[in-house]
Amino acid sequence: MRIVFMGTPDFSKTVLKTLCENGNTPIAVVTGADKPAGRGYNLMQSAVKKYALEQKIEVMQPEKLSDPIFFEKLSSFDPDVIIVVAYGKILPESVLNLPKYGCINAHASLLPMYRGAAPMQRAIMDGKSETGVTIMKMDKGLDTGDMILTLKTAISDEDNFETVHDRLSKLSGEGVINVLKLLEKGEATFTAQDEKKATYAEKISKSDEIINFYRTAKEISCQIRALTPFPFAYCMFNGKKLKITKADVLSDFDAKGKNPGEIISVNKNGITVATGKGALLITEVFPESKRRMNVCDFINGAKIRQGDILISANY
Numbered sequence: 001m002r003i004v005f006m007g008t009p010d011f012s013k014t015v016l017k018t019l020c021e022n023g024n025t026p027i028a029v030v031t032g033a034d035k036p037a038g039r040g041y042n043l044m045q046s047a048v049k050k051y052a053l054e055q056k057i058e059v060m061q062p063e064k065l066s067d068p069i070f071f072e073k074l075s076s077f078d079p080d081v082i083i084v085v086a087y088g089k090i091l092p093e094s095v096l097n098l099p100k101y102g103c104i105n106a107h108a109s110l111l112p113m114y115r116g117a118a119p120m121q122r123a124i125m126d127g128k129s130e131t132g133v134t135i136m137k138m139d140k141g142l143d144t145g146d147m148i149l150t151l152k153t154a155i156s157d158e159d160n161f162e163t164v165h166d167r168l169s170k171l172s173g174e175g176v177i178n179v180l181k182l183l184e185k186g187e188a189t190f191t192a193q194d195e196k197k198a199t200y201a202e203k204i205s206k207s208d209e210i211i212n213f214y215r216t217a218k219e220i221s222c223q224i225r226a227l228t229p230f231p232f233a234y235c236m237f238n239g240k241k242l243k244i245t246k247a248d249v250l251s252d253f254d255a256k257g258k259n260p261g262e263i264i265s266v267n268k269n270g271i272t273v274a275t276g277k278g279a280l281l282i283t284e285v286f287p288e289s290k291r292r293m294n295v296c297d298f299i300n301g302a303k304i305r306q307g308d309i310l311i312s313a314n315y
Contacts, residue, residue, distance in 0.1 A: 001180060004077055004099075005048075007085040008032040011169045013047040015085045015106060018173025020055055024180060027077050028058045032088050066092050074098065081183065083176055084138060093140055101183045103138040106172035108165075110134060110150060112198035115143035120164050122201040123155065124226035125208075127218065130154055133168055135175045137190060144198075146190035148182065151175050157249075160225040204231065211235045212312045213260035217249045217278035232286060235261070236311040237304070245292060246284035253279035261310045270295045273310055 005016050005026040012031075019026065029052040034043040045053075052059050062070035071094055081101040084091065086108075096103050109119035111134040123131040132152035136145040151171045155164060182188040204227070211220055211233050220233075224244050227233045232243035250272065258264055258274035265272045271282040286292040287302070298304070 001080045001101075001184060002027055002078060003180075004028050004030065004074065004079040004082045005052075005085075006030040006082060006087040006091075007048045008046045008088050009086055010047045011108070011165060011172070012085040012087070013051050014166075014169035015083070015173045015176055016048055016051055018170075018177060019083070022177050024177065025055065026052075026057055026083070027079070028060060028074075030060045030062065030074075030087070033061050033063070065089060065095055071095070081180070085172060085176075090142075091138065096138055096140065104148070104176065104179060104183075105136055105138045105143070105145065106176055107134050107136065107143050108168045108172065109201065110152065111136065111143060111147055112193040112195065114199055114201040116201040117203040119201040120168060121161055121204055121226045124159065124161060124164060125222050127222045128155055131164065131168070133171045133175050135172075135179045144193060146192055148179050148188050148190060149175050157221075160228040162229050209233055210313045211244065211310075213273065213310065214276040214312075217251060217253075217275045217280050220275055220280060221247055221249045234313070236313050237302070237308070240288040241313075242288070242310065243286035243292075244282055244284075245286050246282070248281040248283065250279040250281055251277075255279050259309070261312065263304065263306055263308045263310065266299055266304055266306055268296055271299070271304065 003024060003026040007016060008031050029048060031046045031048040034045050036042065037044040049059050060073065075098060079099045081099045082103040084103050084105045091103060109123065110132045114122055130152055132150055134147050135149040136147045139145040153167055153171060179188065209227060209231055211223065224233045224247055228245050232245060234241045234243040255264065255274035260274055260276050262274045263271055264274055264279060273280050273282060283295050285295060285298050287298060
């Protein structure tokens with residue numbers, strides 16, 4: 001097959017790498033523009049671009065997909081299929097209709113649930129026990145195309161965004177390889193999504209990062225795991241941001257008479273804090289202007305004690 005690949009971040013790179021390692025090296029890659037990063041604001045290449053250049057695959061970085069020059073170049077490759085994974089831009093119909101087999105997208109959710117920008121984070125944040133990857137044929141809607149293949153994975157209480165991200169990127173690569181084989185054999189089946197079950201995973205906002213201790217311990221734990229290792233969930237302590245990166249749920253803990261956010265105990269096991277229901281045992285933090293650390297190191301330096309209050313920034 002003549003494949004063009006479209007993608008930008010690490011998630012996409014894993015799928016591209018899987019394609020290359022399984023004899024499906026694309027003839028070209030389309031990726032996002034180089035972006036300034038770091039203190040020096042030096043232009044940084046996307047993860048997909050770096051890998052594509054290492055593999056000597058031609059790279060295109062159009063500012064607009066509607067650019068006639070770009071479309072002419074894309075058409076010259078005469079692609080059988082375009083694989084799209086977290087590219088970051090809406091494809092115009094001219095591109096969707098170009099390949100023989102259409103544009104195939106790997107979306108990190110069990111569609112039609114969690115269409116949109118942040119499906120992995122939202123599934124964890126909502127306390128779901130399962131997620132997965134859907135390989136679909138793209139149409140002009142947002143993640144609304146007919147489904148070809150679905151692969152599932154459990155979400156455990158130990159999972160965070162990083163572990164789910166890494167697992168789903170590998171599943172996406174496996175799924176895309178399987179779908180290419182089905183398309184080539186003429187055995188792919190296309191199933192319409194049930195619009196009645198559709199939900200939308202909005203992009204993570206600044207307000208999503210703020211811990212509200214009036215919520216239940218379970219809800220806060222899901223929030224922390226969904227936002228680790230980026231951008232993190234945080235509260236305020238002594239006027240500074242305190243990002244919480246690991247916390248265990250103490251659902252049966254009797255926090256009666258304690259205010260949400262009040263520290264119940266401080267010891268080598270962690271910091272126990274009251275919530276709207278149950279308590280959290282905080283075991284790892286990322287204090288403002290410091291490194292990520294286990295809670296014992298934080299306790300030694302912060303002089304935190306029983307009765308102190310962790311404050312929700314917007315309450």
